[in-house]
Amino acid sequence: MAHPQHIRAEILEISPAGAYGRMVLRAPGIAARVRPGHFAALAVGGPDSAMLLRRAFFIHGSDPAEETVTLVLAESGRGTRELLRGRAGDSVDLVAPLGTAFPQPAGAMTALFVGGGYGSAPLLPLAGQTVEQGGSVGFILGAAGADRLYGVDAARRLTPDVLVTTDDGSAGIKGQVTLPLAEAIKAIGAEVVYACGPMAMLAAVTGIAAAEGARVFCAVEEAMACGVGVCMSCVLPVVGEDGVSRFVRSCVEGPCFDGTRVRWSDVGTIPADLHGAAAMGVR
Numbered sequence: 001m002a003h004p005q006h007i008r009a010e011i012l013e014i015s016p017a018g019a020y021g022r023m024v025l026r027a028p029g030i031a032a033r034v035r036p037g038h039f040a041a042l043a044v045g046g047p048d049s050a051m052l053l054r055r056a057f058f059i060h061g062s063d064p065a066e067e068t069v070t071l072v073l074a075e076s077g078r079g080t081r082e083l084l085r086g087r088a089g090d091s092v093d094l095v096a097p098l099g100t101a102f103p104q105p106a107g108a109m110t111a112l113f114v115g116g117g118y119g120s121a122p123l124l125p126l127a128g129q130t131v132e133q134g135g136s137v138g139f140i141l142g143a144a145g146a147d148r149l150y151g152v153d154a155a156r157r158l159t160p161d162v163l164v165t166t167d168d169g170s171a172g173i174k175g176q177v178t179l180p181l182a183e184a185i186k187a188i189g190a191e192v193v194y195a196c197g198p199m200a201m202l203a204a205v206t207g208i209a210a211a212e213g214a215r216v217f218c219a220v221e222e223a224m225a226c227g228v229g230v231c232m233s234c235v236l237p238v239v240g241e242d243g244v245s246r247f248v249r250s251c252v253e254g255p256c257f258d259g260t261r262v263r264w265s266d267v268g269t270i271p272a273d274l275h276g277a278a279a280m281g282v283r
Ligand SMILES: Cc1cc2nc3c(=O)[nH]c(=O)nc-3n(C[C@H](O)[C@H](O)[C@H](O)COP(=O)(O)OP(=O)(O)OC[C@H]3O[C@@H](n4cnc5c(N)ncnc54)[C@H](O)[C@@H]3O)c2cc1C
Pocket: 039, 053, 054, 055, 056, 057, 058, 059, 072, 073, 074, 075, 076, 077, 078, 079, 080, 081, 118, 121, 220, 221, 222, 223, 224, 255
């Protein structure tokens, strides 16, 4: 748990970034606590809003000196639409940082970062840290189409090893991020793969990375209600170090997990061998 704070944060800027909106918030007391993979939860509307649940967003950047955090928002439904209508000078109700971040880079390692759409948002600061520590990095950034890619220029500022994929072929290789993954791991000698994107992508990336002998860490985006570990709406079946599978809260123990421990094909189900499944009525 990242010791989150609850504040009203001033919107300093909302600017378009392809299909997304980049929101910079003044967040005193929060920016210095953020690690790559943490997320923020924004309330939508005022105290009388019918939208009771906060909306979760990965923290893309944090600047302790400026006391700012940056989020990347895709318009999805009513909540994100309303948040993206905000203007500089408005304020939002913010809880952050939340969740368990990615493991920090251990010395000068070689890492491959695989992002789907805005999934690159939490990966770019981690890649920056890896380079600062003398490591080397590569990226595969994919999306449905060119306008839904995020962070390609920022990735190219860190490394020439950036591959782009789009489902419709409007930029880079036509296909999904998994298409060049095995070759890319071999080409840069990646010891570790960090991934963020849709669940199906994370499952596939985990399988390929593990087969290539790389460690793999994934930031999941599981629908969540409270965001602080109370409601159990965000649980995933995860195999513990003792070999026992349990439901684990993606808002507190996650959203960053060792991908090989998540039972991807059982997400959304109650596996019969899960610890406590019998108490849930599963035989
Ligand atoms: C850990 C985490 C990190 C995320 N990071 C980002 C990010 O960096 N950028 C970004 O644009 N989006 C991100 N999302 C998804 C974002 O939270 C949803 O798009 C948003 O909640 C949708 O709200 P809405 O009112 O616009 O859509 P609606 O579909 O109207 O939402 C209705 C309800 O469903 C929930 N919901 C809908 N889609 C999702 C979803 N994909 N994940 C979780 N809850 C959902 C909402 O919280 C809300 O309670 C993240 C989600 C999680 C869990």
